[in-house]
Amino acid sequence: WKASELRLKSWDDLSKLWYVLLQEKNMLMTQRQMLHAQNLRFPNPERIPKVSKSMCRIKHVLTEKAIEESDPRRSAEMKRMINAF
Template sequence: MQALVLQKSRSAVSSFASMAYEFGVRRLSVTPMNRGIEDFFTVKADAEKPLVVGREWKADHLRLKSFEDLHKLWYILLKEQNALFTERYHAKQNRQQMEAPHRLRMVRKSMARIKHVLTERAIEEAAGNEDQRKVMMRLINGPQGPTYVNKAYPNKDEKP
């Protein structure tokens, strides 16, 4: 059963990837495979080739994303940030230079831009309601980062 679900999700991802390629959309990469602690280590295929790194996310592109996409991207960036912290720690332990240390700055900038875009949306959505704006800002700037609020499930603290 699990293999069937995984196979269906892989086919859906590959069809989305082909559509994204056709239309020039920058897509999010969500891996169905969970490798445990190995996820925090960068596996380099060829030691002689330089590490190819993308660019950080710009606020203009993030404004086009849905809330769910921003939420997924936040956790992808959080996972990448943790992997980079692990890589930096191991480089320091071995008295080596971390490869492409600017990646940490790029991830931090992207995460800050996600918060900025969510803040813009919160201010626009609250439009004069100060209490609602404060609640939304607390959700965005909480200690774990932006909180996903699924309106289909009531909050435990709310009274019906």
């Protein structure tokens, strides 16, 4: 995902997408580890860095949204949620 695409999404959509990407990353890492144990090659190893990069971009966009929030309490809460990711 590009940051420009992510900026169009809501806070809730971005949070959900981050968790979907986390599940995908865990699945890919598990698959890679299982194949490595069997001395087999992991297909499409470039997928893991792409997922990680998208996750970082989501956190960046969420941080931008938290900074832009006019209510300081809401902004602080948003930042706490981002740090929990």
